[in-house]
Amino acid sequence: xxxxxxxxxxxxxxxxxxxxxxxxxxxxxxxxxxxxxxxxxxxxxxxxxxxxxxxxxxxxxxxxxxxxxxxxxxxxxxxxxxxxxxxxxxxxxxxxxxxxxxxxxxxxxxxxxxxxxxxxxxxxxxxxxxxxxxxxxxxxxxxxxxxxxxxxxxxxxxxxxxxxxxxxxxxxxxxxxxxxxxxxxxxxxxxxxxxxxxxxxxxxxxxxxxxxxxxxxxxxxxxxxxxxxxxxxxxxxxxxxxxxxxxxxxxxxxxxxxxxxxxxxxxxxxxxxxxxxxxxxxxxxxxxxxxxxxxxxxxxxxxxxxxxxxxxxxxx
Amino acid sequence: xxxxxxxxxxxxxxxxxxxxxxxxxxxxxxxxxxxxxxxxxxxxxxxxxxxxxxxxxxxxxxxxxxxxxxxxxxxxxxxxxxxxxxxxxxxxxxxxxxxxxxxxxxxxxxxxxxxxxxxxxxxxxxxxxxxxxxxxxxxxxxxxxxxxxxxxxxxxxxxxxxxxxxxxxxxxxxxxxxxxxxxxxxxxxxxxxxxxxxxxxxxxxxxxxxxxxxxxxxxxxxxxxxxxxxxxxxxxxxxxxxxxxxxxxxxxxxxxxxxxxxxxxxxxxxxxxxx
Numbered sequence: 001x002x003x004x005x006x007x008x009x010x011x012x013x014x015x016x017x018x019x020x021x022x023x024x025x026x027x028x029x030x031x032x033x034x035x036x037x038x039x040x041x042x043x044x045x046x047x048x049x050x051x052x053x054x055x056x057x058x059x060x061x062x063x064x065x066x067x068x069x070x071x072x073x074x075x076x077x078x079x080x081x082x083x084x085x086x087x088x089x090x091x092x093x094x095x096x097x098x099x100x101x102x103x104x105x106x107x108x109x110x111x112x113x114x115x116x117x118x119x120x121x122x123x124x125x126x127x128x129x130x131x132x133x134x135x136x137x138x139x140x141x142x143x144x145x146x147x148x149x150x151x152x153x154x155x156x157x158x159x160x161x162x163x164x165x166x167x168x169x170x171x172x173x174x175x176x177x178x179x180x181x182x183x184x185x186x187x188x189x190x191x192x193x194x195x196x197x198x199x200x201x202x203x204x205x206x207x208x209x210x211x212x213x214x215x216x217x218x219x220x221x222x223x224x225x226x227x228x229x230x231x232x233x234x235x236x237x238x239x240x241x242x243x244x245x246x247x248x249x250x251x252x253x254x255x256x257x258x259x260x261x262x263x264x265x266x267x268x269x270x271x272x273x274x275x276x277x278x279x280x281x282x283x284x285x286x287x288x289x290x291x292x293x294x295x296x297x298x299x300x301x302x303x304x305x306x307x308x309x310x311x312x313x314x315x316x
Numbered sequence: 317x318x319x320x321x322x323x324x325x326x327x328x329x330x331x332x333x334x335x336x337x338x339x340x341x342x343x344x345x346x347x348x349x350x351x352x353x354x355x356x357x358x359x360x361x362x363x364x365x366x367x368x369x370x371x372x373x374x375x376x377x378x379x380x381x382x383x384x385x386x387x388x389x390x391x392x393x394x395x396x397x398x399x400x401x402x403x404x405x406x407x408x409x410x411x412x413x414x415x416x417x418x419x420x421x422x423x424x425x426x427x428x429x430x431x432x433x434x435x436x437x438x439x440x441x442x443x444x445x446x447x448x449x450x451x452x453x454x455x456x457x458x459x460x461x462x463x464x465x466x467x468x469x470x471x472x473x474x475x476x477x478x479x480x481x482x483x484x485x486x487x488x489x490x491x492x493x494x495x496x497x498x499x500x501x502x503x504x505x506x507x508x509x510x511x512x513x514x515x516x517x518x519x520x521x522x523x524x525x526x527x528x529x530x531x532x533x534x535x536x537x538x539x540x541x542x543x544x545x546x547x548x549x550x551x552x553x554x555x556x557x558x559x560x561x562x563x564x565x566x567x568x569x570x571x572x573x574x575x576x577x578x579x580x581x582x583x584x585x586x587x588x589x590x591x
Contacts, residue, residue: 015429027444133325146562149561153559258440259525262545277440285444
């Protein structure tokens with residue numbers, strides 16, 4: 001890959017991360033009213049000394065630019081503040097909840113994206129007529145089904161059909177691998193099925209597009225078998241837009257995970273963040289948003305680089 | 317209009333579906349059989365019956381009436397959010413494409429930054445600051461959707477800004493506002509229309525998710541997401557409120573997604589050329 005292309009994209013990445021950090025930094029400063037009084041909460045008596053001491057601890061008594069530099073400097077060294085309620089570093093709390101969410105994302109993404117390729121190829125064979133419309137209606141219904149509702153319906157169905165199957169709660173993988181996978185299955189399905197619907201539609205469109213290209217006609221003209229034409233020539237090209245949207249889908253999936261974690265009582269990042277909002281634990285909310293967003297920016301950057309490595313046309 | 321929909325069974329169906337949902341939402345106060353807030357303690361968590369078509373919830377409120385009123389809230393919040401982001405994002409995208417230079421660079425950079433946040437996460441962050449209210453939900457969704465419109469419209473707007481008729485309009489001394497609104501906007505309308513319909517479908521899901529998390533509409537106001545989260549606690553006693561509320565969300569979101577999809581097909585030749 002050309003160095004110049006790589007350098008340009010790295011600068012883009014740096015600018016976006018910088019912008020994200022500014023927005024996240026300003027968040028706390030945009031809370032209407034006295035954020036410090038809110039942070040002290042209703043439980044503690046608010047005295048001027050307490051206000052001043054917390055203000056100094058959060059650094060709200062200094063100029064904005066200085067506050068940002070101090071905050072960003074600490075963030076870079078891994079210090080994103082302490083939780084207002086437990087007093088522990090927020091990074092520790094986030095790390096403790098990260099695993100569940102990552103597992104959920106990976107399992108649902110594997111499920112959705114993995115099945116989308118064969119499903120999309122199969123769907124590309126059906127074209128026109130009633131079957132086409134039926135497929136479209138089914139996939140759109142799949143895209144618009146609320147994953148949290150799907151989760152609730154699955155819990156209900158399973159409670160009726162297989163009352164012994166553990167569907168709620170969480171056990172660490174290291175402690176009970178089978179129990180962990182059993183409990184993660186339903187949430188991953190609830191999250192993965194809408195993704196399967198949208199990605200398989202994408203594969204179908206890309207396949208139909210690729211099958212109409214000149215290189216496919218050439219491949220057929222030189223007498224290659226249909227299987228080889230479809231898998232070697234059409235599919236490889238059709239997968240390019242698919243790779244990009246898998247990266248974007250991951251960000252979208254995270255939103256779904258926040259809600260699905262509530263449904264299945266999974267101790268993941270989503271529950272941490274939603275709980276923190278109820279407690280007005282702003283340092284925790286701020287750190288979680290920063291870490292997750294930067295994580296996705298880096299994932300998408302990597303996907304873009306992969307894309308460019310596979311497809312030289314992108315580099316131009 | 318008739319010529320437009322002829323031979324488009326899917327588009328006709330989608331239009332009818334969306335029209336029906338708008339009608340249900342608008343007419344909710346008149347067609348709902350009960351007051352959505354009226355509690356009848358002796359008829360709690362009843363299954364569907366002639367008296368209550370979709371049953372009652374844990375406080376004995378009529379589920380059908382709550383769903384119809386929930387439609388109003390859901391459509392108002394997501395419709396408002398999409399309208400704001402359509403205007404803001406459309407304007408930013410068009411102006412960047414028309415002005416080019418630093419305007420374009422700065423605006424699109426800011427859009428890139430906002431777009432970098434996972435959608436729900438930014439919406440949740442905005443609500444954490446502003447507090448959970450119907451209008452803050454609309455604002456939060458509008459903010460996360462604005463870069464989607466701006467990024468979508470910029471590329472085709474660039475092509476149009478370079479076109480001969482825009483050059484011509486400039487030559488006869490048309491003002492910038494006139495060029496943007498009279499010459500560029502009509503040519504971008506179809507793209508915006510399709511995206512607005514698809515994003516409205518997604519916004520309905522986002523709004524329902526936020527209400528489900530307790531970050532949107534607050535009780536006792538009827539809201540589809542809230543009905544689901546309340547109904548979840550009584551799943552084994554009476555699953556009806558949760559099941560029907562979910563169907564209602566699916567139905568609403570489905571209608572707009574199908575409409576956007578069918579519209580895109582109908583307008584495809586132009587779209588493909590431009591994007």
